[in-house]
Every structure is written in structure tokens, then in C-alpha cells.
Amino acid sequence: MVPYKQVIVVRTDIEMSRGKLAAQVAHAAVTALEETRRRRPDWVQQWFEEGQKKVVLQCRDLQELLQLYEKAKSLGLPAVLVEDAGRTELPPGTVTCLGIGPAPEELVNRVTGHLKLLR
Amino acid sequence: MVPYKQVIVVRTDIEMSRGKLAAQVAHAAVTALEETRRRRPDWVQQWFEEGQKKVVLQCRDLQELLQLYEKAKSLGLPAVLVEDAGRTELPPGTVTCLGIGPAPEELVNRVTGHLKLLR
Numbered sequence: 407m408v409p410y411k412q413v414i415v416v417r418t419d420i421e422m423s424r425g426k427l428a429a430q431v432a433h434a435a436v437t438a439l440e441e442t443r444r445r446r447p448d449w450v451q452q453w454f455e456e457g458q459k460k461v462v463l464q465c466r467d468l469q470e471l472l473q474l475y476e477k478a479k480s481l482g483l484p485a486v487l488v489e490d491a492g493r494t495e496l497p498p499g500t501v502t503c504l505g506i507g508p509a510p511e512e513l514v515n516r517v518t519g520h521l522k523l524l525r
Numbered sequence: 526m527v528p529y530k531q532v533i534v535v536r537t538d539i540e541m542s543r544g545k546l547a548a549q550v551a552h553a554a555v556t557a558l559e560e561t562r563r564r565r566p567d568w569v570q571q572w573f574e575e576g577q578k579k580v581v582l583q584c585r586d587l588q589e590l591l592q593l594y595e596k597a598k599s600l601g602l603p604a605v606l607v608e609d610a611g612r613t614e615l616p617p618g619t620v621t622c623l624g625i626g627p628a629p630e631e632l633v634n635r636v637t638g639h640l641k642l643l644r
Contacts, residue, residue: 414551416544424543425535425581425643428550432533432579435551436558440573454559457610460551462544491576524544 410453412438412460412508413518415474419467420502426495430502431462434488438505442484446509453508463521471504478506478517529572531557531579531627532637534593538586539621545614549621550581553607557624561603565628572627582640590623597625597636 414434416427443450453459465471471487478485485506492498507514533553535546562569572578584590590606597604604625611617626633 414547416547423644424546425583427543428533428535428547428643429579429581431547432551432554432581433577436554436577436579439555458552458555460548460555462548462551464544524547525542 407456408452409511410449410456410459410508411511411514412453412458413463413506413514414438414460415463415465415471415504415506415518415521416524417467417471417502418464420496420500422495422502430488430490434486434503434505435460437486437488438484438507441486442508445484449508449510458508462524463518464524465521468501471501474517475504478504481513481516483507483509483513483517526575527571528630529568529575529578529627530630530633531572531577532582532625532633533557533579534582534584534590534623534625534637534640535643536586536590536621537583539615539619541614541621549607549609553605553622553624554579556605556607557603557626560605561627564603568627568629577627581643582637583643584640587620590620593636594623600632600635602626602628602632602636
């Protein structure tokens with residue numbers, strides 16, 4: 407069985423409370439899931455059967471986040487950028503994170519394999 | 526139109542890194558979404574149409590989390606508890622958070638209206 411995972415990458419150059427950060431990551435997880443469900447429902451089903459592995463990684467800044475997004479798209483991976491609505495801590499439209507998949511682990515690693523876990 | 530929201534409640538009496546916390550909250554968001562989709566697909570659709578509002582709240586400890594879970598269930602709300610697999614920071618089976626809905630805001634507030642935002 408191919409292992410599947412979903413990855414969420416967070417910018418570390420903007421200040422967010424833990425609650426804001428968690429809400430943005432959850433938003434990315436749900437939105438990437440729905441995008442994958444539309445395009446690869448078989449991946450979604452496999453991922454749920456395997457226990458929905460999720461990994462939260464960090465990147466430097468917006469530029470790096472956008473490069474990762476383009477790389478994911480170029481490999482045919484379902485990928486979404488999350489913008490904060492900006493009602494509270496951040497300016498409206500601030501891109502906070504990137505959600506990829508769920509997708510085959512090997513394919514996702516080609517995009518995010520070099521990134522560190524968010525601590 | 527009835528406003529809908531999803532709420533995730535996090536225990537604040539256990540230590541988690543920001544990445545671990547965000548992954549647990551995302552897990553709760555996805556699992557509660559799937560539970561709601563099975564039982565109230567109309568709520569899920571409305572919530573997506575409204576922009577999938579998510580709120581991350583805090584509670585004291587496991588006992589309070591379980592009480593909130595029972596309260597949600599008694600009101601007929603889709604609710605899920607999330608356990609950490611315990612491969613890294615926490616003992617296996619540690620209950621970290623509670624996901625509710627998406628569901629009508631007024632109904633969710635009867636369970637979590639008194640809780641503070643996670644900061």
C-alpha cells in the first residue's frame with residue numbers, strides 16, 4: 407500500500423498567536439482536502455484508511471511559500487494557499503500557509519522533503 | 526441565512542509545540558467535518574458557502590473537555606475527540622482536543638459560548 411500524507415507549510419516570518427496559527431493550519435487542511443477530493447477521491451479514501459497522516463512544516467517567508475506552491479502544482483499535486491481574512495491579528499489577505507494533498511508521500515516529499523517540522 | 530461555524534477546543538494543561546498543536550487542531554477539524562458530513566451534509570454545504578468559519582478555543586483540562594463533548598452530544602451536535610498517536614511529544618492516547626461541527630452558531634454557542642479564544 408502506498409503511504410499517503412497531507413502537508414501544511416507555515417511561514418515563520420509573520421507573528422501569529424497559537425490559536426490563530428492553528429486555525430490557519432486547520433483551514434489549509436480542510437481546503438486542501440476538498441481540492442484533493444474533487445481531483446483524486448481515491449487518494450482521499452486511501453489517506454483516511456491509513457489514519458490521515460498530517461505533517462506541519464515551516465518555511466522562511468512568502469517567497470519560499472509561493473515557490474513551494476508552484477512546485478507542487480507543476481507535479482500535479484492538489485495544493486492551496488490560505489489567506490487570512492484579516493479581522494484580527496494580520497492585515498487582510500495575508501497568505502499564511504500552504505496545504506498539499508493528501509497525496510502519495512513520495513510525491514509530496516519532492517516538494518517539501520527538505521523542510522523542517524514546525525516547533 | 527443561519528450562520529454556521531466549526532469550533533475546536535484545546536486543553537491547555539498539556540505541553541505541545543506549535544506544530545504539534547496545529548496538527549492536532551487540523552486533525553479535529555477534518556474529523557469533525559467528516560462526522561458532520563455523514564450526519565448533516567446540509568450543514569457542511571452551508572458552512573462552505575459562508576466561508577468555513579473556524580474558531581479555536583481553550584479549556585482547562587481533560588475533565589472540562591469531556592464535559593463539553595458530552596454536552597455537545599446531548600444537543601445532537603456532531604462532535605469528535607482527538608487522541609494523539611503519541612509517537613513524539615505526548616504519551617500514546619492522550620486526548621488533546623475536541624472538534625464540533627460545522628453547525629449552527631447558536632447551537633454551538635450553547636456548548637462553547639463561555640470559553641476563551643486560544644492565544
